Amino acid sequence: MAACIWEWLIENEEVKKIDRIMVATLFSVCGAVGYRIYSKVLAQKYNFDSYSSISFINVNDEDIGNRVVKMIAAVLETISGYQSGTKVFSLAGISNCFVVGYIAIIFMMTLYIGMKGKKHFLFYTYIVMLVAFNTFIMLFTDVGFSSGVFVSRYYGLALTFLFFIIPIYCEVEANNRKKIVYMACIMISLVVDSFVNTLQIQATDLNVGRRGAITYLKNNDLNFGYATFWNANVTTELTDGEINLAPICSAKSMKSFEYLMKKEYLNIDYIDSTCFILLTREEYNDEKECSVIEGGRKEYEDDFFVVLTYHNSEELYGLAANDN
Structure with a gap:
């Protein structure tokens, strides 16, 4: 939300520079108030983990390539409904193909904005840096893995910001036909993926x-x-x-x-x-x-x-x- 508001302030010529400084100051104050509530109210009532104990892994004892593969597999399952171990020519396997397809499209959109897009560049940079920073943290610290298993739910929260790439791309791309094709592919992929996962969830009661x-x-x-x-x-x-x-x-x-x-x-x-x-x-x-x-x-x-x-x-x- 802060990045969205700041992006609007940067692009809006009618907003005075002093107003931008005031908004930036307001963000800082809100952050300080939030931390105060966390430390003095929530921390007194609940116990939860903090990031103060994060440490870097020993790269000599870790297989970085294996960590990358586990991250990719877990991320696919977390943010897209990708199902590991399914047969290619099955309903879930076909859904996987659609999943990989729309993720590839978002990746291409990201590259295109980086090369061609000047509009919304601040917001775009924020998203890319957010994902890059979280990728680094997950790979090279003990946050991302627990007993050798990648804890994808922590990383998935950062990756959701990638979906903001879609509206930015629609403003940057001048070719309407290309935009329509990309958006249609993404929508079809999401519908197929959601339909298959819903069928399987309804058929299984885990509790x-x-x-x-x-x-x-x-x-x-x-x-x-x-x-x-x-x-x-x-x-x-x-x-x-x-x-x-x-x-x-x-x-x-x-x-x-x-x-x-x-x-x-x-x-x-x-x-x-x-x-x-x-x-x-x-x-x-x-x-x-x-x-x-x-x-x-x-x-x-x-x-x-x-x-x-x-x-x-x-x-x-x-x-x-x-x-x-």
């Missing part, structure tokens, strides 16, 4: 294994408990906040997994009524001999999840203290 445990918790008015990270917030989301879960590292340790967690959950006396712990079948089997599981009352189990209940959170943490 089917959670339904039984969630139904039990709702029917028995169990509205607060604990679960490992990938099962805590998901359950809260699927129940529209009716059931709240505090993320933990494991049942044995009962150590809080503080990422995206409300700070009041850190209080071991947070709830003075019946609470529960929700474990996957694998988590339950791996730690079934720990005090938390042995001391809990097994109220529900199926092929996917196990629910154990406790009189209150103090009892639960007291059992965990036996193993720690």
Whole structure:
């Protein structure tokens, strides 16, 4: 938004130079206010990662070429719906061809603007530099990869700015026929890709294994408990906040997994009524001999999840203290 407004100010001859300075100052003030809110309000209530701990990778120990290939594959899947491992002559494979096609068109538009476009050059430079900077950060720091897997969702946010290239290109390109062809190709590709992905999403319920445990918790008015990270917030989301879960590292340790967690959950006396712990079948089997599981009352189990209940959170943490 800041780049858009600044671009308009640069091109608008009627805007006085002093007004541009005032707007630039306003941006700085807004940034300072935002940081103050982050550090004094949000940071006091929530735990989240910051970028202060970023470090560069050891290039001698890393295969840069392999990192580039993983980035390309993950980015295709993140921003375009590209599906790896599909057969070429299948519905998903045909969709992949359209995906690669419209990404190639956007790339060609970017090159054309760089060579021919003087209009909107500031905004164009901002977009290109934003993507280039994020590419560098993802490749040469420990932000982009986790246990050898590229975390594409961080990079995908920067790449969405590339879609602003399309309206800039339409203003720069004088050949209307070429613009129509390019836009038609992009629209057809997006429609085909969206159609194929929608069909596959509708045919697959990734949360089917959670339904039984969630139904039990709702029917028995169990509205607060604990679960490992990938099962805590998901359950809260699927129940529209009716059931709240505090993320933990494991049942044995009962150590809080503080990422995206409300700070009041850190209080071991947070709830003075019946609470529960929700474990996957694998988590339950791996730690079934720990005090938390042995001391809990097994109220529900199926092929996917196990629910154990406790009189209150103090009892639960007291059992965990036996193993720690």
